[in-house]
Amino acid sequence: MTPRFGVNYTPSQGWFHHWLDFDIDAVRADLDSVARLGLDHIRVFPLWPLFQPNRTLIRPRAVEQLVALVDAAAEHGLDVNVDGLQGHLSSFDFLPSWTATWHRRNIFTDPDVVAAEAEYLRTLAAALADRPNFLGMTVGNEINQFSGPPHPDPDPIGPAEADAWLRLMLDACERGAPGKLHLHAEYDAAWYQDDHAFTPAQAARLGFATAVHSWVFNGTAQRHGHAGVATEHHAAYMIELSKAWATDPHRPVWLQEVGAPAPVVPPEHAAAFATATIEGALDCADVWGVTWWCSHDVARSLADFPELEYTLGLLTNDREIKPAGTAVARAVAELRDRGYAPRPRTTALVVDVGDSLTAPRRAGCAPGGEVFEAWAALTAQGVRPALVLADRAADAEHLAARGITEVVTPAQAR
Template sequence: MTFRLHEGRLLRDDEPFTALGVTYFPVRAGCRLWVDWDPDVVAADLRRIADAGLNTVRVFVFWRDFHPEPGRVDAQALARLRRLVELADAAGLSCVLSVLTLFMNGQLLDLPWRGGRSLWRDPEMLAAQETFVRAVAATVADRANVLALDLGDEISNVDPDEAATLTSAEVAHWYGRLVGAIRQVAPEVLVCQANNALTVLGGSAFGPATGRVLDLLAVHGFPLWSPGHIESTLSPKATQLPAFLARLAGAYGVALVDELGTYGAGDEVAAAYLRASAASVLANGAAGVIVWCWQDSTSTAEPYDRRPAERMVGLHRADGTPKPAMAAYRQVVDAAPALVRTAGPARVAVWPVTGRPAGGGSYLDPHRDAVSPFFAYLLLKRLHVDADVVAAPAAGHRLLVCPSVDQVTLADLEHLRAALHRGATVYYSLGDHLHGFPGAELVGAEIVDYDLTGRDRQEIRWDGEVLPVDWAVAGAVPTTLRATSGRALAAYPDGTPAVVVNAVGAGRLVFTNVPFERQLDAAGRFALAPWERFYRRLTELAGVGPVVRCSDPEVEVVPVDGGVALVNHRDRAVTVRVGRDGDDPDADLVVDLTEKGWTVARLPMTPRRAASTTVGMA
C-alpha cells in the first residue's frame, strides 16, 4: 500500500496527502450498487468525480450483499468490489471502503442470518466479522489506491441499546480483533471506524479515546445531529463543530472527517455551511474531508423507500447539474495546499477531563458532559487564541483548560500536578461538586456546602465586569467556597469566592465552582453576552494572548502553511482588520469576507486591501 502515517501526517508515496472526496452511490442503483452492478456507469461517475478536482471516493460495502450465508462470502460481489477499486485507480482516485455496513440512512440493512445476535459479544458473529473483513482486505490488498478500510460506519446504531452498555474495553477488544484479521492479509492497509457527533461527544465507548489501535479516527459533521443546542445550519457553532470534532479525534490519533454535509437546508445554505466548515476542518489539521455525498439519487429501493428525502443531499442533482455546494467545495479543494496545517503544538490546550464511568449505573455516577470542551474551544476561537485539544497535558502548554469537570481520577490529578509543577497555568471549572472537585490542596479553597436555591449565585463579578450564571442550564448544584491558601479573583453578589487562584509548584491553578462552559449550552445563550471575556482574563494570567489579532470574534484565525486562514463563521459578509500582535495597527490587513467565506492571508507590513495578499479567497 502507498498510504501510511508519519508523525501525525497522512502520506501517499511518502508525500503529504490530503483526502478531498465524496461518498459515492450510483444515481439509479443507490444502495443496490453491488446487486444492480453496472461498471460502465460506475466508471463514468468516477471519472466525473476526478474531473471535479477530487482525489478520494468513499464507498459502502453492504455486508448482506457480500455475505449471504454464514459460511460463504460471495466471490462475484468481491470481484465487483475489486473492479470498483480498479476503476477508481484508473480515474486517479483513492478509496475509503466502509466494510461492515448494516446501518444506512436511519434503517437497518441487516444480514438475513444474524437473527438479532450481538456484533460485539456473540462469538459466532465476531468470527463472521473476522471472516468478512479478512475477505475484503484480501481482495484489495494489492491495490495501491486503497486509503483505508472503515470497520463499520456509525456501527453503534445497529443496536443502540446494546452499544450503550458496552465498556471501552469491549469496544477496544472488538477493534483489535478486526484490525488483527485485516493485518493477517493486508498488513499495510490503514484502518478506521467512523462515528457521528452524538457518539463522539456523548460518552459512548465508541469515542476516539477507545480507538488507539486504529490508524485513522473518522468523525462526521452534521449540525442537525449534534449536541450543543446548535441553533441553525448557519449558526457559528454549526460551522465550527466539525473542526472541533477533528481536533478532539486528533488528540488520540490522526483525524479524518469522512462525512460532512447538511440536511433540511436550502441549496444556498448548504453551500455556505460547506464553504466555512470544510475550510475550517482542513485549517485545523484533519487528514482530509469527505463530503456527503456526490449526487442525488432516483432509487426507490431501501433505504429510500421509507426516507425519500435522503436521496436529495448530493453535491449534484440527479441529472448531473451541480448545486451551489459543489462550487463552494471546489474552492476549498483548489486552495487545500494553502489551508493545510502542519504547525507544532499550541501554547494553549483544552483537556476534556472525563474520568471513567464505573459501569454500575448507580446514583453516584456523575453527569456525563458532552459539550463543555466544545464551548471552551469556541471561547478560545472567539479570542483568536490557537489551542490544541489533548488526551493528557504535555510539556509546552502554558495554559491548560479543564472545562466543567464532572469526574476526576487519581491519574488525572497526577497529570494536573505535573502540569502545575512544570509552570503551567491550569484553569479548572467544576461540573460535579462531589466527583469533580480536585481537592482543597490544589484549589486553595474548600467547599463549605451546597445550596439548591442558588441564592446570590446568579452572576460572577470580576473587577467590575459581571457575567450571568444559569445553574439550571448548567445542570449542577451551586456550592459555597471558602478560600484557604488561594486568593479570590472574582466573587458572587454575597461576597463568597467565584474564582480562586492558587500557587502550586511553579504554576498556578485558577478554579471556579461554576460549570462555566456547560451553562452556555442553551439555544441562543452563547450570543447573549461576550462570554469570551472570562477566558481573556485566563489567557492574560497565563501570558498567552493571540499571535494574530482580528476585529471580529466570529472570524476564526488559524496559522496554516500558506499564512493565516481566516474563516467567517457569521451568516453575513464582514470586513475585518487583521494584524500580528505587537505590530502597528496602521499596518493591519483589511479583509472582506463573504457570508461563511474564508481566505488565506499573508500579513503585510503596510496597509492594503486583502485581495492582493490572499490565496484561494471564497
C-alpha cells in the same frame, strides 16, 4: 502532510442497491463526475447482507464487483477506502439474516458471528491488497449505533467488549492487507453519550487514524443556527476533541463524513457551510483528509429516506455539479495553491470526563454541554482553542508536544 480530499460514493443509480444490478459503466460515469471536482479518493460501501448472505458464504461474484469498482476508480485517479460491515446507512440497517429473528445473535460478542465478520473483512481486504489505489478498510459505517440506545433493537455491550471486538476486526483487516491504512468509525455518541460502549479512547487510539463524523443535526445547528460559529466549526471541534484522547500528539485525524443536512442547513446555504467547515477543519493540525458526504443525491424515486438524505450530494442524479460541489472543488484548488500549515493552538480547554478510558461524563462535550459551549465561545473570540484531558492538563511534556502554552477550564472560559 497535505490533507486528502474525497467523497463518500453514493451511486447515482439505485443508491447502494446498485450492487444488486451492478453496472460498471454507470460506476465509471459516476467516478468521472467525481474526478471532475478535483478529488483524490472515494469511500465505498458494500452491503454486508449481499456480500455475505450466509455465515459461511462470501459471494465471489460480489467480491469481484468490488474489485472492479476499485479498478475503475484507479482509471480516474481515485484512491479507495472500503467500509466493510454495512451495517447502517442513511437510517436503514443492513444486517444478514443469520444475525436476526430466529437466528438472533449479538453481532459483537457471539463467537460464530464475530469469526464470520472477521473472515469477511479479511476476505475483502485480501482481494484488494495488491491494488495500489486501495487505501485500506474501515471496519464499518457507524456500527456503534447497534450497541445500545437509541437503536430500537440493540446488541448491548460494554466498553471492554467493544474494545475487544474492534481489535479483532482491525486485526482481520491487517491480516488481509498488511500495511494498509485500516481504521474504525463511529457516529458521535462515542464522543457525546455518557454510557455509550464505544469510547473516545478507542476512537483516538485504535487503528491508523481517528475517524470523525461531523453532523450538525445533532443539536448544534438547532441551538446555534445554520451559520453560527459552533455550527460552522463543529467539524473542527470534533477534530480537536479527538486530539485530547490521542496518545500520539500528531496522530492523523480523518474527517471521514461531513455534509450539509437540510433543513438545519438551508439548501441555499450549503455552499457557504461547506466552505466554512473545510476552512475550520484545515485550521487544525494533522488532518489526514476530508471526505464529504456524499457524491450524488439520492433519487426521489426511492422511498422512505429521511428528507435530508435526498439532497446531500455534491452532484445531482444527472451528475451535474451543485453549488456545494463547486465550493468543495474550490477548497481543494485553494489548498493545493496555498499549502497546509495551520498555526499551533496554544490555548487548551480542559475536558473533565472522569476516567479517560470509559469517559463516564462525556455528555459535557456534546452540544449544550459545558465543554462544547466554552469551546464555541472561545472560538467566537478568535482564540482557536485546543482541548486537553483533565488528567493531562498539568503534564508539561504532553502540552509541549502539542504546542500548548495556556490551559483554561470551561468556567474560566465563560
